[in-house]
Each structure stands twice: as C-alpha cells, then as structure tokens.
Amino acid sequence: MRTAHGWWRERDGLILRLEDEAGGVGFGEVAPLPWFGTETLAEAEALLAKLAGVVDAGWGEQIEERYGCVRFALSSALGRESGVPMVQRRPVAALLPAGKAACEAADQALEAGYVAFKWKVGVLDDADEWVMLDDLLARLPGHAKLRLDANGAWTTRRAGKWLARCAERPIEFVEQPCFAETSQGAARQIQSDDALLGLAADYPTPIALDESVAGLPSLRAWLARGWRGIVVVKPALAGDPAGVLEVLAKYQADAVFSSALETGVGRQAALRMAFAFNGPQSRALGFGMGPLFLDGRFEGMPPVPFLGLEAMTHLKAEVLWNALN
Numbered sequence: 001m002r003t004a005h006g007w008w009r010e011r012d013g014l015i016l017r018l019e020d021e022a023g024g025v026g027f028g029e030v031a032p033l034p035w036f037g038t039e040t041l042a043e044a045e046a047l048l049a050k051l052a053g054v055v056d057a058g059w060g061e062q063i064e065e066r067y068g069c070v071r072f073a074l075s076s077a078l079g080r081e082s083g084v085p086m087v088q089r090r091p092v093a094a095l096l097p098a099g100k101a102a103c104e105a106a107d108q109a110l111e112a113g114y115v116a117f118k119w120k121v122g123v124l125d126d127a128d129e130w131v132m133l134d135d136l137l138a139r140l141p142g143h144a145k146l147r148l149d150a151n152g153a154w155t156t157r158r159a160g161k162w163l164a165r166c167a168e169r170p171i172e173f174v175e176q177p178c179f180a181e182t183s184q185g186a187a188r189q190i191q192s193d194d195a196l197l198g199l200a201a202d203y204p205t206p207i208a209l210d211e212s213v214a215g216l217p218s219l220r221a222w223l224a225r226g227w228r229g230i231v232v233v234k235p236a237l238a239g240d241p242a243g244v245l246e247v248l249a250k251y252q253a254d255a256v257f258s259s260a261l262e263t264g265v266g267r268q269a270a271l272r273m274a275f276a277f278n279g280p281q282s283r284a285l286g287f288g289m290g291p292l293f294l295d296g297r298f299e300g301m302p303p304v305p306f307l308g309l310e311a312m313t314h315l316k317a318e319v320l321w322n323a324l325n
C-alpha cells in the first residue's frame, strides 16, 4: 500500500489467544501504527509480558489508555463487545491507489457496485493531482461519494488551496490535511491543532481527523475542544470499544470507522464496534482496501461494496492462530 509517507509492505502485530478456566477461547489482535501515535509493537510486547500470561478482571484499570492497541485486543479476546444486530449493512469505501491508477481502479470498483471511494492524495504534485481529481469525479455517478486522504502531507497553505478547490466539487470530506505532531512538543501540537480548526472554519468541505485522534486520549481531547468535524475511528488503535463508544456518544460525534490494516481477527472486532455505533450520519466504512495479505487466511473478509457483520461470521480466529504457529 502507498500513502503520502511511501510504501508500506509488512504488517507487524500480535495475535492474542485467551483461555478462560472453563476452556472457552477468545482471540484479539494488537495492530499498532506508531506513526499515528500508538504504542510500538515492542511496548505492547513488554506490557503483555508483564501480565505473565494472566489477564484478571481489573485489566481495564491497570492498563493505561495510551495502550489503545492492547486494550482493543484484550477487549475483543475477552468478548466484551456489546451485542449488535446482524441485519444492518453499510457501504464500504473502496480505497483507490495514489496517482493516475486511481481512475482505472475507480472504474473497476464502480463495476463491482461500490458507491463510496477514498483516494490518497498528497503523493504527487498538486497540479497533477488536481487534473486527476477532475478525471476521477467525471467518472463517478451522482450518488457516489468521494473522500480524500492527505495523511497530513500538506502544509496549512497547501491544504487551504486544496480545500478551496474541493469547495466547488462534491467531496464528502478531506481527511487529515495537515499533520498533527504528537511527539514534537506542546507548542507545535497547539499550532497544528489551530491550523486544523482554522481550515475547518474557513472552508465548507468537512474535514475528518484521523492521525490526530488515533488514541482515546486525543479523541476525547478534540471532541471536548468542540471539534464538530468528522473523526476517523480506527478501532484497532482506539482502545476498549465500549469506552470509545461512550466518548463518541457523549459528544454525538460524526464518526467514520476505518481499518488499521489489521488481520481478520482485529477486523472482526473492529466491524462489530462500527455496527454498534449510532451516529448522526451513516458513513461508508473505511474497510475497502481490498486484499492485504499474501496469505489469504489473514484477510477475514471478502472485498465487497456493502458489508454486514454476517460477512465476518465465517471467520475462525483459530485458523489464523494456527497459521502463525
């Protein structure tokens, strides 16, 4: 997969297998994205090593919120997600490749029945991408939705130029136009936050925060600050689903649920969380990246334009677990 930060070839993570005293088994996935501000894989491993193989009832209080990936994994392995109706279906946003290849991919996705699309931008020169954007929009029927994701690649000024263009075009939202520097000190953080708030106030196209709200502490902080735009929730990074859903409900957040490129184990739990959310808008699921893994056993879901939880019921986490051993 290619983003504004280059090629991403390997997915490192952990699959957890928990067994209770009665012999019941549950699985969870730790799928960190450290450049989103999550814990690193090494930190997750060190934390889990401290548990020495035993997870007791008080884990929710013992493990800090900044370990969102571990909290998500433990929660799903313990089967803590709430019951969700199985009848709902939602559109899935097909992830289009960066650059010119987007148009051909869009044609294929349209043919396959997709009605929502996401294109990674900030990869080439703006002038080239603007031409491609219009090519792309010309191909999409009126009912289709297109969202753009810059992965924070733009400066505030560049983001302003893009948002001015988007204002005259039917763009669902622009995701993370500027990069929020979470690790570069408080001064830079505030500057970057203010830039995002300013852009949201100055242009009509909604802005979605993704990298900025990857962990529950930052999600809560942005919503508490009065962010009225969209928030992208990557369940695999966010933490314990029940706690995250509570924060989203408290602020009536407009949330989009999205993959952190986890395997089927994490994706099953992530989708369960997405379907448990009742937001002001029903937005397409950000799980349309197509097959990710060379070994198909790790996918866990078919590449389909509309998704319900029934698509995941066939997944046997045990099969993935055994494939790793």
Ligand SMILES: [Mg+2]
Residues within 6 Å of the ligand: 149, 151, 175, 176, 210, 211, 232
């Ligand atoms: Mg994104």
